[in-house]
Amino acid sequence: MDVQTPSLRPPLHRVSRTAIRYWTVRASLGWLIVIGAQIAWMVLADGDHRAVRIPALAVTAVFAAAHLIVMPQWRYRVHRWETTPEAVYTLSGWFKQEWRIAPVSRIQTVDSERGPLEQLFGLANVTVTTASAAGPLKISGLDRGTADRIVHELTASAQATAGDAT
Structure with missing residues (x-):
């Protein structure tokens, strides 16, 4: 009996396109926690360091947006x-x-x-x-x-x- 050994090759099928939305929403939940914590830190802490906290929040928002745009599409591909x-x-x-x-x-x-x-x-x-x-x-x-x-x-x-x- 001739037994074929499977070879490493690209699989044929993609996952569901709905996975793109799912990965986006799941990642959004994590980013909302991070951004929410930064906002709470900015509101509840003293006002002396607001000049640092606002740009930090902006940087976080840019990273979050980039992640939410790139990651789901990349994973789907x-x-x-x-x-x-x-x-x-x-x-x-x-x-x-x-x-x-x-x-x-x-x-x-x-x-x-x-x-x-x-x-x-x-x-x-x-x-x-x-x-x-x-x-x-x-x-x-x-x-x-x-x-x-x-x-x-x-x-x-x-x-x-x-x-x-x-």
Whole structure:
């Protein structure tokens, strides 16, 4: 029997375009906390250092805007996934990018999760756990239907594939 070893190659599928809005909103929440803390610091502290605090707030706002414009688009262009009868391929990240392959014969569990914000956007994540020391593969930003289909297909493929999942 000829067993093909999966090769490192770019996965074919992008995540849902809705992930762009989700990543933007999720990052906005963090920036709102930082900007809110700076505003509270400016209002509640003595007025002697206001000349420093206002420019600091402006710099924070510029960094926040740049992050919220660039990061979601960049992540969308990078994040990809693919499943084949032989392997699961993922590419994720934006500054630090991670490219992973998991042979189907090594799959131990396949899970799907949706946090409250992801549910609001109709998104889901799929986590493929193997015995790898690198940890599980995670496909984030999928539409709910695609995630459900992947979980079903990978579970069936893992059960049908001979291997010890280690």
